[in-house]
Amino acid sequence: MTTDAATAPSSLLSGQGRGLVDRFGDRALYLITLLAAILSGVILGGITYEVFKLAGSAISKFGLGFLTTSNWDPVHEQFGAAQFIYGTAVSSFGALLIATPLSIAIALFLTELAPRRSRTPIAVLVELLAGVPSVILGLWGILVLGPFLNDTVEPALHAALGWIPLFGGTYSPVGLFPAMVILTIMTVPIVSSLTREVFATVPPSAKEGALALGGTRWDMMTTTVLPYSRPGIIAAVMLGLWRAVGEAIAVTQVIGGAPGIHANIFIPAQTMASQIAAQYQGASPLNQSALGYLAVVLLILSLVFNGVARLLVRGVQRRAKVS
Amino acid sequence: MRRRHAINRAVEVSCWTAALLAVAVLAIVLVSIALKGAGEINLDFLTQNTSSFGVGGIGNALVGTGILIGLAALMAIPVGILIAIYTSEFAGRRSGFVIRYVLDILNGVPTIITGIFVFALLVVGHQQSGWAGAVGLAIVMLPLVARSCHEVLALVPGHVKEAGLALGASRWRTTLSVTVPTALSGMITGALLAVARAVGETAPLLLVTSIYPDLLVTDPSQPLPNVTVTIFRYSETPDPVKHAQAWGAAFILILFVLALSIVARSLSARMRRRLGAAR
Numbered sequence: 001m002t003t004d005a006a007t008a009p010s011s012l013l014s015g016q017g018r019g020l021v022d023r024f025g026d027r028a029l030y031l032i033t034l035l036a037a038i039l040s041g042v043i044l045g046g047i048t049y050e051v052f053k054l055a056g057s058a059i060s061k062f063g064l065g066f067l068t069t070s071n072w073d074p075v076h077e078q079f080g081a082a083q084f085i086y087g088t089a090v091s092s093f094g095a096l097l098i099a100t101p102l103s104i105a106i107a108l109f110l111t112e113l114a115p116r117r118s119r120t121p122i123a124v125l126v127e128l129l130a131g132v133p134s135v136i137l138g139l140w141g142i143l144v145l146g147p148f149l150n151d152t153v154e155p156a157l158h159a160a161l162g163w164i165p166l167f168g169g170t171y172s173p174v175g176l177f178p179a180m181v182i183l184t185i186m187t188v189p190i191v192s193s194l195t196r197e198v199f200a201t202v203p204p205s206a207k208e209g210a211l212a213l214g215g216t217r218w219d220m221m222t223t224t225v226l227p228y229s230r231p232g233i234i235a236a237v238m239l240g241l242w243r244a245v246g247e248a249i250a251v252t253q254v255i256g257g258a259p260g261i262h263a264n265i266f267i268p269a270q271t272m273a274s275q276i277a278a279q280y281q282g283a284s285p286l287n288q289s290a291l292g293y294l295a296v297v298l299l300i301l302s303l304v305f306n307g308v309a310r311l312l313v314r315g316v317q318r319r320a321k322v323s
Numbered sequence: 324m325r326r327r328h329a330i331n332r333a334v335e336v337s338c339w340t341a342a343l344l345a346v347a348v349l350a351i352v353l354v355s356i357a358l359k360g361a362g363e364i365n366l367d368f369l370t371q372n373t374s375s376f377g378v379g380g381i382g383n384a385l386v387g388t389g390i391l392i393g394l395a396a397l398m399a400i401p402v403g404i405l406i407a408i409y410t411s412e413f414a415g416r417r418s419g420f421v422i423r424y425v426l427d428i429l430n431g432v433p434t435i436i437t438g439i440f441v442f443a444l445l446v447v448g449h450q451q452s453g454w455a456g457a458v459g460l461a462i463v464m465l466p467l468v469a470r471s472c473h474e475v476l477a478l479v480p481g482h483v484k485e486a487g488l489a490l491g492a493s494r495w496r497t498t499l500s501v502t503v504p505t506a507l508s509g510m511i512t513g514a515l516l517a518v519a520r521a522v523g524e525t526a527p528l529l530l531v532t533s534i535y536p537d538l539l540v541t542d543p544s545q546p547l548p549n550v551t552v553t554i555f556r557y558s559e560t561p562d563p564v565k566h567a568q569a570w571g572a573a574f575i576l577i578l579f580v581l582a583l584s585i586v587a588r589s590l591s592a593r594m595r596r597r598l599g600a601a602r
Binding site for chain 2: 041134
């Protein structure tokens with residue numbers, strides 16, 4: 001680390017002692033910071049190891065069949081995860097189905113349409129929404145949003161689209177649908193802020209070209225902004241999925257915690273994360289291990305979504321630097 | 324031609340609507356918390372202990388959350404800053420990328436799984452404790468602190484560091500007395516945002532410090548009462564009195580979180596202006 005050229009002047013100024021101190025100081029700072037950096041890897045490794053260790057007995061007992069069977073019976077120690085995988089899949093994909101177009105619209109608004117002076121305040125407000133603690137969003141979801149959906153939105157959806165089994169005729173203030181709406185509220189700030197950053201990297205010359213050819217702003221968006229940003233939008237959606245899949249607390253509060261797979265999204269269900277949050281304490285060892293198996297699936301999903309999204313973002317950033 | 328303009332008009336209107344909708348949702352959430360929560364706040368609510376039967380308050384939960392956050396910050400902030408110094412000052416291109424990627428992935432671990440990890444590490448064979456809760460929150464904070472401190476340390480212009488080295492200061496003295504102070508307000512921003520995130524965290528605490536008495540507990544080797552688990556519990560009961568208390572606690576929590584993010588944002592704006600001038 002320390003070259004002779006760098007230490008020589010300081011030893012000249014304050015004698016031999018400081019040269020030693022400096023050489024030691026350089027080495028010590030390097031080692032301490034290196035250890036801290038390694039610690040972050042150790043924590044990540046430790047989390048993975050402990051979760052797999054916990055899941056061990058459930059994995060060896062139920063194998064991959066765990067993922068496709070759906071009886072969860074702590075009394076008879078039979079465990080299958082299909083209903084929770086279904087709950088996680090429907091609530092997360094449903095949320096992203098609403099959140100993605102909404103976020104793209106917000107990002108287009110903030111980069112192309114909004115009056116320049118209102119851009120930053122609106123972006124800050126949308127990001128503040130991401131800072132609302134999930135337990136508070138869940139409290140709001142169960143006491144304000146749920147009753148509103150139950151009384152107004154769910155009957156309206158059933159009246160309009162009731163021929164689709166998803167919008168069945170039984171309503172409930174807790175269930176998959178409120179979970180979807182809460183997850184939408186949680187993912188919109190993430191997806192829109194990343195999408196906005198990606199839109200900002202589109203070269204102005206390309207946009208001006210589209211406008212100069214006589215295109216409307218919509219033509220400009222579809223011919224330059226959106227195609228150019230495709231990898232970034234995919235990354236944003238994956239980050240949104242990551243956030244939705246891993247959310248335990250708010251979903252536990254609003255989903256109702258009922259077993260079973262039902263086509264109707266208005267009635268209570270359960271996700272992998274909410275099942276862990278609801279049942280982990282006081283579970284028998286095999287039950288805990290089965291919850292650990294759920295955690296393994298959850299960990300893999302979120303690592304894949306998050307890991308791929310980060311790599312895509314890096315690619316986008318590199319391209320933005322080059323152009 | 325006319326059709327194209329009609330489509331364009333429709334798209335512009337829907338973009339406006341989407342942005343307004345997002346801001347409106349934030350407003351609705353904040354307004355309902357304020358309407359339902361602000362009325363609950365009085366001295367008794369803030370000082371009395373939680374209670375399973377009577378009305379009670381959240382005094383012990385506020386103290387417990389304070390202790391948990393304090394301990395977590397003491398663990399996560401120094402280590403996070405050291406990691407940031409490594410990635411910004413010492414690491415090569417590849418190792419720097421790997422460590423930052425590991426931090427991003429660590430940040431991506433669902434916090435309920437962080438809870439399982441801390442449970443397996445510190446609670447199995449012992450009992451729930453404030454220490455376990457603090458470690459859980461520290462793991463949530465660590466990648467946030469390290470990443471944001473790295474961003475600001477990387478912003479410090481090379482010539483500022485070179486000036487330190489040219490004065491004959493060694494690398495470690497330059498780092499500690501030139502680079503870090505230059506980036507300090509940005510690093511404080513990162514630390515504050517991490518605290519704001521951790522203070523609202525429930526999932527890890529639910530597994531490792533949630534079975535506590537309705538008493539004031541200040542010993543972190545015991546399970547500590549805390550605000551987020553209290554809100555979670557109360558929201559799950561059918562009791563309107565508990566719901567009202569949950570709104571009161573949520574009101575205090577969100578005020579704290581919003582205040583922290585506003586202070587953090589203004590600090591970081593100042594830091595950017597200053598570094599902009601130094602360039």
